[in-house]
Amino acid sequence: MQPIAQFIAGLPKAELHVHLEGTLEAELKFELAARNKLDLPYADVAAMRASYVYHDLPSFLTIFYEGSEVLLHEADFRDLVYAYLKKVASQNVLYAEMFFDPQQHTDRGVPFAVVIEGLTQGRLEAERDFGIRSKLIMCFVRERSAQNAMAVFEMALPYKHLIVGLGLDSDEKDNPPAKFAEIFRRGREEGFRLTMHCDVDQLNTHEHIRQAIEVIGVERIDHGANLLDRPELIAAAREKGVFFTVCPFANEMMRPGENQSIARRMLDLGLRLTLNSDDPAYMEGKYINENMLMAHELADFGPEDFIAVSRNAFDAAWIDEDLRDELHGCLEAYALSSIQPMAAR
Ligand SMILES: [Zn+2]
Secondary structure (H helix, E strand, C coil): CCHHHHHHHHCCEEECCEEHHHHCCHHHHHHHHHHCCCCCCCCCHHHHHHCCCCCCHHHHHHHHHHHHHHCCCHHHHHHHHHHHHHHHHCCCEEEEEEEECHHHHHCCCCCHHHHHHHHHHHHHHHHHHHCCEEEEEEEEECCCCHHHHHHHHHHHHHHHHHCCEEEEECCCCCCCHHHHHHHHHHHHHCCCEEEEEECCCCCCHHHHHHHHHHHHCCCEEEECHHHHHCHHHHHHHHHHCCEEEECHHHHHHHCCCCCCHHHHHHHHCCCEEEECCECHHHCCCCCHHHHHHHHHHHHCCCHHHHHHHHHHHHHHCCCCHHHHHHHHHHHHHHHHHHHHHHHHC
Protein backbone atom coordinates (compact mmCIF):
# COMPACT_ATOMS: atom_id res chain seq x y z
CA MET A 1 0.00 0.00 0.00
CA GLN A 2 1.38 3.46 -0.84
CA PRO A 3 2.23 5.61 2.21
CA ILE A 4 -0.66 8.04 1.67
CA ALA A 5 -3.19 5.18 1.48
CA GLN A 6 -1.74 3.81 4.70
CA PHE A 7 -1.98 7.25 6.28
CA ILE A 8 -5.64 7.58 5.28
CA ALA A 9 -6.42 4.06 6.50
CA GLY A 10 -5.05 4.86 9.95
CA LEU A 11 -6.49 8.37 10.21
CA PRO A 12 -9.17 8.69 12.92
CA LYS A 13 -12.28 9.87 11.05
CA ALA A 14 -15.94 10.82 11.27
CA GLU A 15 -18.36 10.34 8.41
CA LEU A 16 -21.23 12.83 8.28
CA HIS A 17 -22.73 12.34 4.83
CA VAL A 18 -23.79 8.80 4.05
CA HIS A 19 -27.26 7.53 3.16
CA LEU A 20 -27.93 4.20 4.82
CA GLU A 21 -30.09 3.06 1.91
CA GLY A 22 -27.09 3.91 -0.29
CA THR A 23 -24.89 1.48 1.65
CA LEU A 24 -27.04 -1.52 0.73
CA GLU A 25 -24.56 -3.72 -1.11
CA ALA A 26 -25.78 -6.09 -3.82
CA GLU A 27 -24.83 -9.16 -1.73
CA LEU A 28 -27.00 -8.03 1.18
CA LYS A 29 -29.80 -7.13 -1.23
CA PHE A 30 -29.87 -10.72 -2.48
CA GLU A 31 -29.75 -12.04 1.07
CA LEU A 32 -32.67 -9.86 2.18
CA ALA A 33 -34.67 -10.64 -0.96
CA ALA A 34 -34.29 -14.37 -0.26
CA ARG A 35 -35.26 -13.92 3.38
CA ASN A 36 -38.32 -11.87 2.42
CA LYS A 37 -39.24 -14.16 -0.50
CA LEU A 38 -38.92 -11.41 -3.09
CA ASP A 39 -37.74 -11.88 -6.66
CA LEU A 40 -35.03 -9.55 -7.91
CA PRO A 41 -34.87 -8.84 -11.64
CA TYR A 42 -31.16 -9.80 -11.80
CA ALA A 43 -29.51 -13.19 -12.12
CA ASP A 44 -26.73 -12.44 -9.65
CA VAL A 45 -24.70 -9.82 -7.81
CA ALA A 46 -22.57 -9.01 -10.87
CA ALA A 47 -25.63 -8.43 -13.07
CA MET A 48 -27.17 -6.20 -10.42
CA ARG A 49 -24.01 -4.11 -10.08
CA ALA A 50 -23.79 -3.84 -13.86
CA SER A 51 -27.26 -2.26 -13.84
CA TYR A 52 -26.06 0.68 -11.73
CA VAL A 53 -25.71 3.02 -14.67
CA TYR A 54 -26.78 6.62 -14.23
CA HIS A 55 -25.95 9.99 -15.72
CA ASP A 56 -27.65 12.52 -13.47
CA LEU A 57 -29.48 12.85 -10.16
CA PRO A 58 -32.94 11.56 -11.30
CA SER A 59 -31.51 8.47 -13.07
CA PHE A 60 -29.41 7.72 -10.00
CA LEU A 61 -32.43 8.06 -7.71
CA THR A 62 -34.50 5.61 -9.76
CA ILE A 63 -31.91 2.87 -9.23
CA PHE A 64 -31.43 3.84 -5.61
CA TYR A 65 -35.15 3.67 -4.73
CA GLU A 66 -35.67 0.32 -6.44
CA GLY A 67 -32.89 -1.10 -4.31
CA SER A 68 -34.57 -0.18 -1.03
CA GLU A 69 -37.62 -2.33 -1.66
CA VAL A 70 -36.03 -5.39 -0.07
CA LEU A 71 -36.04 -3.58 3.31
CA LEU A 72 -39.21 -4.70 5.05
CA HIS A 73 -38.62 -5.88 8.61
CA GLU A 74 -36.79 -4.65 11.68
CA ALA A 75 -34.03 -7.23 11.11
CA ASP A 76 -33.45 -5.90 7.58
CA PHE A 77 -32.83 -2.36 8.82
CA ARG A 78 -30.67 -3.76 11.62
CA ASP A 79 -28.56 -5.71 9.12
CA LEU A 80 -28.23 -2.68 6.85
CA VAL A 81 -26.78 -0.34 9.47
CA TYR A 82 -24.69 -3.07 11.09
CA ALA A 83 -23.01 -3.93 7.77
CA TYR A 84 -22.18 -0.28 7.06
CA LEU A 85 -20.78 0.38 10.54
CA LYS A 86 -18.76 -2.84 10.49
CA LYS A 87 -17.23 -1.81 7.16
CA VAL A 88 -16.31 1.74 8.19
CA ALA A 89 -15.09 0.71 11.64
CA SER A 90 -12.49 -1.27 9.66
CA GLN A 91 -11.57 2.05 7.95
CA ASN A 92 -11.01 3.70 11.34
CA VAL A 93 -14.20 5.76 11.30
CA LEU A 94 -14.72 6.45 15.02
CA TYR A 95 -18.07 8.18 14.65
CA ALA A 96 -20.77 8.31 11.96
CA GLU A 97 -23.91 10.36 11.44
CA MET A 98 -26.06 8.50 8.95
CA PHE A 99 -29.01 9.67 6.87
CA PHE A 100 -32.14 7.60 6.52
CA ASP A 101 -35.20 8.41 4.41
CA PRO A 102 -38.28 7.14 6.27
CA GLN A 103 -40.65 8.16 3.45
CA GLN A 104 -38.98 5.60 1.17
CA HIS A 105 -40.27 2.99 3.58
CA THR A 106 -43.46 4.36 5.17
CA ASP A 107 -44.87 5.07 1.69
CA ARG A 108 -44.42 1.33 0.94
CA GLY A 109 -46.36 0.42 4.07
CA VAL A 110 -43.39 -0.24 6.37
CA PRO A 111 -44.22 1.24 9.79
CA PHE A 112 -41.95 4.05 11.04
CA ALA A 113 -41.35 2.07 14.24
CA VAL A 114 -39.93 -0.86 12.25
CA VAL A 115 -37.43 1.43 10.51
CA ILE A 116 -36.23 3.33 13.56
CA GLU A 117 -36.13 0.35 15.90
CA GLY A 118 -34.21 -1.79 13.41
CA LEU A 119 -31.70 0.98 12.73
CA THR A 120 -31.23 1.67 16.43
CA GLN A 121 -30.66 -1.99 17.22
CA GLY A 122 -28.01 -2.24 14.48
CA ARG A 123 -26.26 0.89 15.75
CA LEU A 124 -26.10 -0.39 19.31
CA GLU A 125 -24.86 -3.82 18.24
CA ALA A 126 -22.15 -2.26 16.06
CA GLU A 127 -21.00 -0.09 18.97
CA ARG A 128 -20.87 -3.17 21.20
CA ASP A 129 -18.96 -5.23 18.62
CA PHE A 130 -16.65 -2.64 16.99
CA GLY A 131 -16.64 0.34 19.38
CA ILE A 132 -17.93 2.67 16.66
CA ARG A 133 -20.29 5.44 17.85
CA SER A 134 -23.08 6.69 15.60
CA LYS A 135 -26.29 8.71 15.32
CA LEU A 136 -29.15 9.04 12.85
CA ILE A 137 -30.28 12.00 10.75
CA MET A 138 -33.79 11.79 9.34
CA CYS A 139 -34.06 13.15 5.79
CA PHE A 140 -37.16 14.31 3.96
CA VAL A 141 -37.52 13.35 0.31
CA ARG A 142 -37.79 16.79 -1.23
CA GLU A 143 -39.85 15.96 -4.33
CA ARG A 144 -42.73 14.85 -2.08
CA SER A 145 -45.07 17.39 -0.57
CA ALA A 146 -44.41 19.41 2.55
CA GLN A 147 -47.56 17.77 4.02
CA ASN A 148 -46.12 14.31 3.43
CA ALA A 149 -42.89 15.42 5.15
CA MET A 150 -44.87 16.89 8.05
CA ALA A 151 -46.73 13.58 8.48
CA VAL A 152 -43.45 11.66 8.82
CA PHE A 153 -42.08 14.38 11.13
CA GLU A 154 -45.07 13.76 13.44
CA MET A 155 -44.41 10.00 13.31
CA ALA A 156 -40.81 10.65 14.35
CA LEU A 157 -41.57 12.79 17.40
CA PRO A 158 -42.05 9.87 19.83
CA TYR A 159 -38.59 8.65 18.75
CA LYS A 160 -36.81 11.98 18.74
CA HIS A 161 -34.31 10.82 21.36
CA LEU A 162 -33.06 8.35 18.71
CA ILE A 163 -32.61 10.97 15.95
CA VAL A 164 -30.05 13.77 16.23
CA GLY A 165 -30.93 15.87 13.21
CA LEU A 166 -33.07 16.58 10.18
CA GLY A 167 -31.92 16.69 6.56
CA LEU A 168 -33.33 17.15 3.07
CA ASP A 169 -32.32 15.07 0.07
CA SER A 170 -33.35 13.55 -3.26
CA ASP A 171 -34.53 15.46 -6.37
CA GLU A 172 -33.74 19.14 -5.93
CA LYS A 173 -35.32 20.49 -9.13
CA ASP A 174 -38.17 22.85 -8.18
CA ASN A 175 -37.91 21.72 -4.56
CA PRO A 176 -36.16 24.58 -2.75
CA PRO A 177 -35.32 24.60 0.95
CA ALA A 178 -38.04 27.19 1.61
CA LYS A 179 -40.70 24.59 0.70
CA PHE A 180 -39.85 22.90 4.02
CA ALA A 181 -39.26 26.01 6.14
CA GLU A 182 -42.13 25.29 8.53
CA ILE A 183 -40.99 21.72 9.25
CA PHE A 184 -37.41 22.79 9.84
CA ARG A 185 -38.60 25.62 12.11
CA ARG A 186 -40.57 23.11 14.17
CA GLY A 187 -37.65 20.70 14.05
CA ARG A 188 -35.36 23.28 15.60
CA GLU A 189 -37.93 23.93 18.34
CA GLU A 190 -38.00 20.19 19.07
CA GLY A 191 -34.22 20.15 19.48
CA PHE A 192 -33.14 18.63 16.16
CA ARG A 193 -29.92 19.81 14.50
CA LEU A 194 -30.33 20.89 10.86
CA THR A 195 -28.62 20.13 7.57
CA MET A 196 -29.71 20.06 3.93
CA HIS A 197 -28.47 18.88 0.57
CA CYS A 198 -27.59 21.47 -2.04
CA ASP A 199 -26.38 19.12 -4.75
CA VAL A 200 -23.77 20.04 -7.35
CA ASP A 201 -24.94 22.10 -10.37
CA GLN A 202 -28.69 21.92 -9.72
CA LEU A 203 -31.19 24.41 -11.13
CA ASN A 204 -31.33 27.57 -8.96
CA THR A 205 -28.57 26.17 -6.80
CA HIS A 206 -27.34 29.58 -5.61
CA GLU A 207 -30.78 30.55 -4.36
CA HIS A 208 -31.11 27.14 -2.67
CA ILE A 209 -27.80 27.62 -0.88
CA ARG A 210 -28.85 31.11 0.19
CA GLN A 211 -32.17 29.81 1.54
CA ALA A 212 -30.47 26.94 3.39
CA ILE A 213 -28.14 29.38 5.16
CA GLU A 214 -30.37 32.41 5.62
CA VAL A 215 -33.97 31.16 5.70
CA ILE A 216 -33.53 27.71 7.29
CA GLY A 217 -30.37 28.44 9.30
CA VAL A 218 -28.66 25.09 8.69
CA GLU A 219 -25.44 24.22 10.48
CA ARG A 220 -24.21 22.14 7.57
CA ILE A 221 -24.73 21.88 3.83
CA ASP A 222 -24.40 18.52 2.15
CA HIS A 223 -22.32 19.11 -1.03
CA GLY A 224 -22.83 22.89 -1.54
CA ALA A 225 -20.20 23.15 -4.32
CA ASN A 226 -21.85 26.04 -6.16
CA LEU A 227 -21.34 28.32 -3.20
CA LEU A 228 -17.86 28.73 -4.68
CA ASP A 229 -19.36 30.68 -7.61
CA ARG A 230 -20.61 33.54 -5.42
CA PRO A 231 -18.49 35.62 -3.03
CA GLU A 232 -21.57 36.67 -1.04
CA LEU A 233 -22.45 33.03 -0.34
CA ILE A 234 -18.89 32.26 0.71
CA ALA A 235 -19.05 35.25 3.07
CA ALA A 236 -22.40 34.10 4.52
CA ALA A 237 -21.09 30.56 5.11
CA ARG A 238 -18.00 31.93 6.82
CA GLU A 239 -19.99 34.27 9.01
CA LYS A 240 -22.31 31.50 10.18
CA GLY A 241 -19.58 28.85 10.46
CA VAL A 242 -21.37 26.44 8.11
CA PHE A 243 -19.72 23.04 7.58
CA PHE A 244 -19.69 21.31 4.19
CA THR A 245 -20.03 17.57 3.74
CA VAL A 246 -18.42 17.03 0.35
CA CYS A 247 -18.29 13.67 -1.44
CA PRO A 248 -15.44 13.22 -3.96
CA PHE A 249 -17.01 10.39 -6.01
CA ALA A 250 -20.31 12.27 -6.26
CA ASN A 251 -18.42 15.40 -7.37
CA GLU A 252 -16.90 13.49 -10.27
CA MET A 253 -20.27 11.93 -11.10
CA MET A 254 -22.03 15.28 -11.27
CA ARG A 255 -19.19 17.19 -12.93
CA PRO A 256 -16.93 14.73 -14.77
CA GLY A 257 -13.30 15.82 -14.92
CA GLU A 258 -13.65 18.36 -12.13
CA ASN A 259 -10.64 16.68 -10.49
CA GLN A 260 -11.76 17.49 -6.94
CA SER A 261 -11.39 21.21 -7.52
CA ILE A 262 -14.50 21.66 -5.32
CA ALA A 263 -12.84 20.06 -2.31
CA ARG A 264 -9.50 21.72 -3.03
CA ARG A 265 -10.97 25.21 -3.36
CA MET A 266 -13.10 24.86 -0.23
CA LEU A 267 -10.08 23.79 1.78
CA ASP A 268 -7.87 26.55 0.38
CA LEU A 269 -10.54 29.16 1.13
CA GLY A 270 -10.65 28.01 4.75
CA LEU A 271 -14.25 26.77 4.45
CA ARG A 272 -15.10 24.01 6.90
CA LEU A 273 -14.69 21.04 4.58
CA THR A 274 -15.35 17.40 5.45
CA LEU A 275 -14.98 14.42 3.07
CA ASN A 276 -17.56 11.64 2.89
CA SER A 277 -18.87 8.76 0.78
CA ASP A 278 -22.58 9.55 0.09
CA ASP A 279 -23.91 6.26 -1.41
CA PRO A 280 -20.97 3.87 -1.49
CA ALA A 281 -22.86 0.74 -2.58
CA TYR A 282 -23.92 2.56 -5.75
CA MET A 283 -20.63 4.39 -6.24
CA GLU A 284 -18.25 1.57 -7.15
CA GLY A 285 -17.93 0.50 -3.52
CA LYS A 286 -15.98 3.61 -2.62
CA TYR A 287 -16.28 4.17 1.13
CA ILE A 288 -14.71 7.09 2.98
CA ASN A 289 -11.08 5.96 2.62
CA GLU A 290 -11.43 5.51 -1.13
CA ASN A 291 -13.07 8.94 -1.41
CA MET A 292 -10.18 10.49 0.49
CA LEU A 293 -7.76 8.74 -1.80
CA MET A 294 -9.53 10.37 -4.76
CA ALA A 295 -8.89 13.78 -3.14
CA HIS A 296 -5.21 12.86 -2.91
CA GLU A 297 -4.91 11.52 -6.44
CA LEU A 298 -6.88 14.26 -8.17
CA ALA A 299 -6.27 17.35 -6.02
CA ASP A 300 -3.07 16.50 -4.18
CA PHE A 301 -4.55 16.35 -0.68
CA GLY A 302 -1.74 15.43 1.71
CA PRO A 303 -1.54 14.33 5.35
CA GLU A 304 -1.94 17.85 6.77
CA ASP A 305 -5.02 18.38 4.62
CA PHE A 306 -6.61 15.12 5.78
CA ILE A 307 -5.93 16.00 9.39
CA ALA A 308 -7.67 19.35 8.82
CA VAL A 309 -10.61 17.49 7.26
CA SER A 310 -10.89 15.10 10.23
CA ARG A 311 -10.62 17.99 12.66
CA ASN A 312 -13.49 19.73 10.86
CA ALA A 313 -15.58 16.56 10.94
CA PHE A 314 -15.12 16.15 14.69
CA ASP A 315 -16.01 19.83 15.17
CA ALA A 316 -19.09 19.44 12.97
CA ALA A 317 -20.34 16.28 14.69
CA TRP A 318 -23.50 16.56 16.78
CA ILE A 319 -22.04 15.01 19.92
CA ASP A 320 -21.36 16.01 23.50
CA GLU A 321 -18.12 17.73 24.40
CA ASP A 322 -16.66 14.69 26.20
CA LEU A 323 -16.85 12.59 23.06
CA ARG A 324 -15.57 15.50 20.94
CA ASP A 325 -12.52 15.84 23.21
CA GLU A 326 -11.92 12.09 22.99
CA LEU A 327 -12.08 12.10 19.16
CA HIS A 328 -9.79 15.13 18.89
CA GLY A 329 -7.39 13.42 21.29
CA CYS A 330 -7.17 10.35 19.01
CA LEU A 331 -6.58 12.59 16.00
CA GLU A 332 -3.88 14.73 17.59
CA ALA A 333 -2.04 11.61 18.83
CA TYR A 334 -2.19 10.17 15.31
CA ALA A 335 -0.94 13.43 13.79
CA LEU A 336 2.03 13.49 16.16
CA SER A 337 2.96 9.87 15.56
CA SER A 338 2.55 9.83 11.77
CA ILE A 339 3.34 13.21 10.20
CA GLN A 340 7.02 13.34 11.12
CA PRO A 341 7.78 9.74 10.14
CA MET A 342 5.97 10.37 6.80
CA ALA A 343 8.00 13.54 6.14
CA ALA A 344 11.24 11.67 6.86
CA ARG A 345 10.55 9.00 4.24
ZN1 LIG B 1 -26.17 12.78 -0.21
